[in-house]
Every structure is written in structure tokens, then in C-alpha cells.
Amino acid sequence: MAINIILAGPRGRMGYEAVQMITNEESFRLVACLDHKHDGLTLGELEQFRDDLQVPIYTDFDTCLKQHQADVFVDLTIPEVGYKHTKTALQYKVRPVVGTTGFTDEQLSELKELAKEQKRGCIIAPNFAIGAILMMKFSKMAAKYFPDVEIIEKHHDQKLDAPSGTAKKTAELIQDVRESKKQGHPNEEETLPGARGADMNGMRIHSMRLPGLVAHQEVIFGGAGQTLTISHDSMNRASFMDGIKECVNQVMDLEELVYGLENLL
């Protein structure tokens, strides 16, 4: 039996790639899309998609969910909207797979509670690329031995949230094993505000935004007379598609929210 999917954000950089992946996968069926434009049209009627993609577009999620029996909802939009969509999907007992980043800790806790109440699987994954998951896991391993660490994340200049979801998640994983400490000189001062980046329990996160970049991260550890750099680069959005596929399959067997693909691999 095919898994019926509703996708939010089909015209976006990630959404476009996800449409190709879902429609090429025999065991998936894209039953509808959610957008804030083009209500009543089909994907095939939009310039960027193949003419034969007879997938209806809705701007109202409730209407979409009432019209289509879906198993899984995939969100690749923007933080504020992605959070609302995820909540609505769970209320309709449809399992969300969320790639959208920038949710607050409060929003994540609320969604965790809702998924538990509804006994429905939900996966929120700040990064779907297997290489990025390994980079995070290796960073957690290294942090046990190197408590001095800074994260540099580099993304395209159209990204809305900073730091990236991946950088935050990496810092959280490192925090599980790193003793909390302020790094750098105790009397250091920023003569230009922000020069030392964001501060997470003394660990620094720096966000770079430039045209030409896709998604890249370096985790740099420093110790006596040595540094260790763990880095990952996504050269294109195809790098995230195997992870989405894995999440769509795995979410069907879950009854709670899982935050991070590293918990499923």
C-alpha cells in the first residue's frame, strides 16, 4: 500500500526537490500540496513542474485535510508557518515529517506533548543529510575530550533563521557531554557587537550567509597544541532527499515526536 503524502512548500528550493523525490518513489503518493498561493490549481499548471503532475494545491490546510486522506504531512516552509501546519496535521492525526527549521524550544515541547496525546508519530529533523547526522554524532564524541569548541555554519543568503537548525542541534548534542564553561579570555570584550557569535553555555556559534553557498558546517575543537575540525558540506538539495524518504517510512511506525534523525539511524 502506498503512503499518501501532503507536502507544504512545493515551490521552494527543498519543496521542489521533494516533489521530484516523492513522485518518483513507487511506494509514495503525493495526494495534495499546501501553499500560500495558487489555490485550486494543480502542480502541473505551474511553470516549474511537469504538465502531467495532477496534484491539487490548497491554501487552506483544514480544507486540504478534509478533502484528502493522508498518512504523512511533509513541511518545508518557514518557521512560523511550519509550526502551525505541524500542529494542525497532528490534530487531524496525520503524521508530520518536518524539515523546516527555526522552531523555539517551547514550540518543540508543545508539539511533543500533542503528538503523545494524539498517539501519532512526528519527526522534526533539522538536517536530513546522512553526512550531517554523522558530523553531529562525531562532534558529540569529540566534545567529551575537547570541551573548547566553536561552530561555524555557512548558508546561502536567502536563509531566514540564524543560527541554522543544524548548528543548534549540534550544540545541544555537544552540551549533553561538554562541561559548561565560558571559552576565550575571561576578560575578552567585543569592540564590535556580535564579533564572538552567539553564546550557548559559553560555546560560540557563528553564522555566515553568502550567495553561492548551499549548507555547510565546521565544528572546530581546540586543545593543547592541536585542533580538530569536523565538517560537512551539502552541495545541493538532493543531499537531503534520502533522509526525507527514511523519515516518511519510519514515522508510520512511531507514536511520539522524535527530534533529530540521529535518533532513528
Ligand SMILES: NC(=O)C1=CN([C@@H]2O[C@H](COP(=O)(O)OP(=O)(O)OC[C@H]3O[C@@H](n4cnc5c(N)ncnc54)[C@H](OP(=O)(O)O)[C@@H]3O)[C@@H](O)[C@H]2O)C=CC1
Ligand atoms: N531539514 C533539512 O535537512 C533542511 C531544512 N531546510 C529548511 O527547510 C525550510 C525551507 O527551505 P528552502 O526550501 O530553502 O526555503 P524556500 O524559501 O526556498 O521555500 C519555502 C517555501 O515555503 C513557501 N511558503 C511560505 N509561506 C507559506 C505558507 N503559509 N504555506 C505554504 N508555503 C509557504 C514559500 O513560498 P514563497 O516563496 O512564495 O514565499 C516557499 O515556496 C527552511 O526552514 C530551511 O531551513 C532546508 C534544507 C534542508
Ligand SMILES: O=C(O)C1=N[C@H](C(=O)O)C[C@H](O)C1
Ligand atoms: O536553510 C537551509 O538551506 C538549511 N537549513 C537547515 C538548517 O537550518 O540546519 C538544514 C541545512 O543546513 C540547510
